[in-house]
Amino acid sequence: MLARLNVLLLGLLAPALAFAGDAISATEKQPLNLHAIGMFVVFVGMTLGITKWAAGRTKSAADFYTAGGGITGFQNGLAIAGDYMSAATLLGLTAMVYAKGVDGYIYMIAFFAGWPIILFLMAERLRNLGKFTFADITSYRLNQSKVRTMAAVSSLTVVCFYLVAQMVGAGQLIKLLFGLDYTIALFVVGALMMVYVTFGGMVATTWVQIIKACMLLAGGTLVMILAMSQFGFSFENLMTKAISVHSLGEKILFPGSLLPDPVTALSLGLGLMFGTAGLPHILMRFFTVTNAKEARKSVLYASGFVAYFFNVILLMGFAAIIIVGQNPEFFEGGNIGGKIIGGGNMVAMHLAKAVGGNLLLGFLSAVAFATILAVVSGLALAGAASISHDIYARVLRKGKATETEELRVSKLSSIGLGIVAIILGIAFEKMNVAFMVALAFGIAASANFPVLILSMYWKGLTTRGAVVGGYSGLVAAVLFVLLSKSVWVTVLGNAQALFPYDQPALFSMPLAFLVTIIISKLDNSAEAQAERAQFDDQYVRAQTGFGAAEASAH
Amino acid sequence: MSSTSSQRAVYARIRSNPRFAELVSKRQGFATLLSVIVLTIFYGFFMVVAFTPKVIGQRLSEGSYVTVGIAAELFMFIFFWVLTAVYVKRANGEFDDITSEIVRDASKEVK
DSSP states (O other), X not given: OHHHHHHHHHHHHSTTOTHHHHHHHHOOOOOOOHHHHHHHHHHHHHHHHHHHHHHHHOOSHHHHHHGGGOBOHHHHHHHHHHHHSOHHIIIIIHHHHHHHTHHHHHHHHHHHTHHHHHIIIIIHHHHHHOSSSTHHHHTSSSOHHHHHHHHHHHHHHHHHHHHHHHHHXXXXXXXXXXXXXXXXXXXXXXXXXXXXXXXHHHHHHHHHHHHHHHHHHXXXXXXHHXXXXXXXXXXXHHHHHHHHHSTTGGGGGSOOTTOOSHHHHHHHHHHHHHHHTTOHHHHHGGGSBXXXXXXXXXXXXXXXXXXXXXXXXXXXXXHHHHHTTTOGGGXXXXXXXXXXXXXXXXXXXXXXXXXXXXXXXXXXXHHHHHHHHHHHHHHHHHHHHIIIIIIIIIIISTTOOOHHHHHHHHHHHHHHHXXXXXXXXXXXXXXXXXXXXXXXHHHIIIIIHHHHHHHHHOTXXXXXXXXHHHHHHHHXXXXXXXXXXXXXITTTOOSSOSBOOSOOHHHHHHHHHHHHHHHHHHOOXXXXXXXXXXXXXXXXHHHHOTTOOOOOOO | OOOOHHHHHHHHHHHHOHHHHHHHHHHHHHHHHHHHHXXXXXXXXXXXXXXXXXXHTOBSSTTOOOBHHHHHHHHHHHHHHXXXXXXXXXXXXXXXXXXXXXXXXXXXXXX
């Protein structure tokens, strides 16, 4: 249970996957939900219209990768919040407050607290140094081919695991909410994703994310207000009733089973905070704004929306204890306290139905579907950028590819990634893919983040150090997850896990730092000296933004 | 991604400007201070959760369901966000003014 919750939580930052673990055991195809499908069709129509408009504006590589750097701080803030507030946030966290009380709130603050740190330590430097991918930053003064190849390998690994986990979760959720067949659901998600990304690039992807974030905020707020009206908008009233009917009673006010030992808690916390700061599709969002000013503003808006929404979820979860938990309609066989229809993750959906009928349920289901679409689109775009910008244009063609050629490769890559995602999604349908989320975060925190932060802050970093350190973080994270219970026992069927924790970050991240630093220190080659010498110029640019990629004029 | 020689000249001028050192130390100091505040409060709270969980569920006043845990967390959500706003305001105002001044001076001298 704990492992499952950890995984569930992990998905939050990194949208929409979290329910993968839970959804799998719980899904049964539901009758066709016409309200939901109707509203989803409206959403798709709207986003396809936007894609058509965006396609007209997506001409250069900068347009495709970063929307020409012309997104405002407010828009980007909404888009980041959209990336962050996934279907998993809505479903998983409401379910957690419903089942465990205040534990869910403790997790929410952990997801939130990473953002101020990203703002204080990274946002400005990311914007000033980066152009299209975060490898632009790590390879800024290092060997282009080696460092970009390493960054692209780890980015693509993160993106692929994440995409597969998303696709499997998406198929299960859609089957449950819409009553659509699993395979059909995958094709719908994959096809729409390809259309958004290939034709509309970052402009379309950002707007899909913005629309979805607004829908999610509006839907959640509406459900919360309708639910709270049943308690006269009184928190005391709500809590008195919730405690009197919850099987845990007063215990829902105390921390419970979610944080059993310090190692798990710390590893999870590290993985979440620094994994987010190493996810390629999140980092890419910082390159879509005009300048460092707007980059900072985007974090301000994003964290504001996220903080607000988490508190809405807290109230929804508590209200659901009474409204859903006491209504036999939502339990299998009408047996209150038994198994919830559709599984624990459906609490938020049941609450919507209880307070707003089928129409609100349909709306919230459409929001969940839209969320999945938006997230896979962002992932595919980040993956395509790694292939076309890092591997193709910089490594294979050594910067000699024309913009048209690079753009063509990136579009082909998006289509390729879409096809891979559908195929793997079908292949993994029956498998427990929960470990893939842990893996994606672990790799992001262990391979991407250490090299990225050191390249921005430490003059001593050399190519050799970055490459060896990055690959060791990657290998260590993969190995630890492979030997942990979620793969070694659950997937491979061995009796005992060789690595006792499901979260690798506490071990693999320090290892990556250590290796990077030691190898860099030992590196006294002529190239290493030259690389260190270039840090000073990079530092001025990081601090002042002079020479930074500028927004293309529209 | 190598910079042009005229860019390098500007970088060198910016570096030799004492205002640059002042900007960096001021901004980095401020960012570090805020990070330390956030991390201390956050991990302090987690220590309480891990070692004295009973405190979290204590009520602030008799007959109220607002507990220490709920109040502390609501406070963190608001306070951390306020710190974010404070940093953005100062960085986008005071610090960016110094930055553009430094860049302007350095670019002018080169021409």
